[in-house]
Amino acid sequence: DVKVTQSSRYLVKRTGEKVFLECVQDMDHENMFWYRQDPGLGLRLIYFSYDVKMKEKGDIPEGYSVSREKKERFSLILESASTNQTSMYLCASSASGAADTQYFGPGTRLTVL
């Protein structure tokens, strides 16, 4: 079974703090993704990566950055957290041969006060 894990299920931070969200997958997948899910808006793609040290902007990259130093790990960074970044953050991975089928982690519920 594919396993995608995220470092925290729940996180509370203050405005202006730097926030790191970590994601690890154990299936040697090439592709990794960060989405956020908000009520009434569905899932929106923030950043993705198709290889180590490679990153591409998704639909809503503003206010975020990412890091992929190792194949299995993809980090989402909020340089200076703001209240409008309060959301559910979902990490996903997929294999290059079946990139369409993504496997998701359990999500991190981030609250920025």
Next chain:
Amino acid sequence: DQQVKQNSPSLSVQEGRISILNCDYTNSMFDYFLWYKKYPAEGPTFLISISSIKDKNEDGRFTVFLNKSAKHLSLHIVPSQPGDSAVYFCAASDGGGGADGLTFGKGTHLIIQP
């Protein structure tokens, strides 16, 4: 501009009956479609998919139909069971093989009533 639309935020169906969830898309470059199921406080899980070269794909109680000319797909669940109560997301891939992410709809909350 929303490229994948799920116009029903919620749907209530009686246990044992058929559930039909609908999805429309606008981007003619989409060539692969997926349905994900999501329980509260969990990540989405892949349910079923269909390639644009097909018009139907079946997996147990779940069948997805694709009408390319209408840019419409639907997910049929029959018979519906209480465990099917969840939010269902329709997603599409635009020919990049999915490596550049999926485009998701806003989701439909399916409620199965006993």
